[in-house]
Amino acid sequence: MNERAGEIALITNPTSGRGMGGRVRDTALARLRAAGLTVRNLAGRDAGEALDLARQCVDDGVEALVVCGGDGMVHLGVQAIAGTRTALGIIPAGTGNDVARYFDLPRTDPAAAADRVVDGLASGQVRTVDLARSGSKYFVTVMAAGFDAIVNERANRMTWPRGQMRYNIATLAELRTFKPLAYTLDLDGEQRRLEAMLVAVGNGPSFGGGLRITEGALLDDGLLDVVIIKPMSKAGLIRTYPRLFKGTHVTHPQYEHHRVRSVTVAAPGIVAYADGERFGALPVTVECVPGALRVLS
Template identity: 65%
Template sequence: MVVPKREVALITNPAAGRGRSAGARDAAVNRLRSLGVRVRSLEGRDQVGATDVARAAVADGVDALVVCGGDGMVNVGLQAVAGTGTPLGIVPAGTGNDTARALGIPRDDPPAAADLVARGSIRIVDLAVTGGRYYSTVFAAGFDALVSERANRMHRLRGRARYHLATLVELRRVAPRSYTLDLDGRVVRTDAVLVAVGNGPSFGGGLRIAEGARLDDGMLDVVVIAPMSRAELVRAYPRLLDGSHTSLPQYTHHRARRVTVAAPGIVAYADGERFGPLPTTIEAAPGALAVLAPGGAA
């Protein structure tokens, strides 16, 4: 369906993408206003403040909430709109932009992303939820989480380069951990270097760890990588770029609607944001997000 856009709230993290979001915001606001859309341009100083601002705008009845930034800002938007019916628009301006990538939203063209908002075509997709907090891409709970933790401290790089370097640094101390997974009541105990729970296929700027995951199938894709040597991990890493790691003998894939992940010493990440230590339970939230994206019903 197409929802007329009388007024949207556009919220920006001015620090996203090393300041790129300010330019993207201005380009998107100008395009929206030229198309007759009224825009409330808002900012959040940090994630908590941005979430409060976003929730207030949705409660005030805007026709759509638009986030300008990276996957962290998308995550802010999810907390405000999930389950409300208020559609989310995305103007990518961050480091990874994996949610936009999965949805087919232009990642380097803010006016084109704004055109999707003005057009008003809504696509209904799934989210995942853990501890009352939603995510749209991948829950990282192993070596991938350690890389995210390291990458978030690397402020001088962006995009894939940031994750590549963080991976090389963390490889020096990679070690398998013992995991207990509960997959819709089926318990699996295994040693692994990486566990990921995907709602979407990629994280880290296009690393397709959960290759084959779909945003509209009501399921979570659980990827387990069995212990590998440092040399094997170095050789396997480039295969995440095209999803060909799925042919590795250490790769195992499960699908479930509800997943509990437990392991010592892991702080999990999702949408590039710190979610907290394991154990945690993740559930699929089918149809929880209305998003302004290509392929939406018109």
């Protein structure tokens, strides 16, 4: 490996945040270079090329991989650096930015976010946290495997409208016909069969722009937080939804919470999403990988 102290890679999703990614990148790039850093400025034509570029930078020994985008871009970067000594830097430019929330990073000021990267590199201030892993794939935030995943699937098939309204329409459309799902779970070897509205597996506490579905999840405890929302009426689901933003849904009688090292989630016809990205069809087995990620914070 060719060590390149002082060189970092900046990789951008220019379409994140409804096109904000490119503008945020320009501001951050100027700030990073003004601080004296040598920066590789990269953007793949698609996710596959972007991941190849990120992995090549890690192989070359860059000091940090800095991603400019939303949680999807963080997800991509993590696939390249999980389990390595390369640190992750984050310039938020998405709509949700849950990972940035985890580390209290500036979400609306790219210059300030770039300064955090510079300061972290100068001081060596790196936080080591866990990741969740299924096979060779990792995630940072939450894996959704129920009603929320079905909404994502519908929204991804829609071409209109764009932005958050597409997800609102998809939610209303699915809510009309949604019925509780039949799950089979393995929680650290304990088998469970049950019906539920959703099962969420959290490495961190929130997803979807601050929905604290796995409230109480810690990034460095070596455990995954599994939340089960048991059957409730459609009206009850709608009433409970706003409570997710504050994490107060934990007192609901249909809420169930487990902390495990490994979980297998199975339900027919469901495709799981993690970090807001399509993750894979159930069944999926997820394990916690302690200390797998180093983040400039």
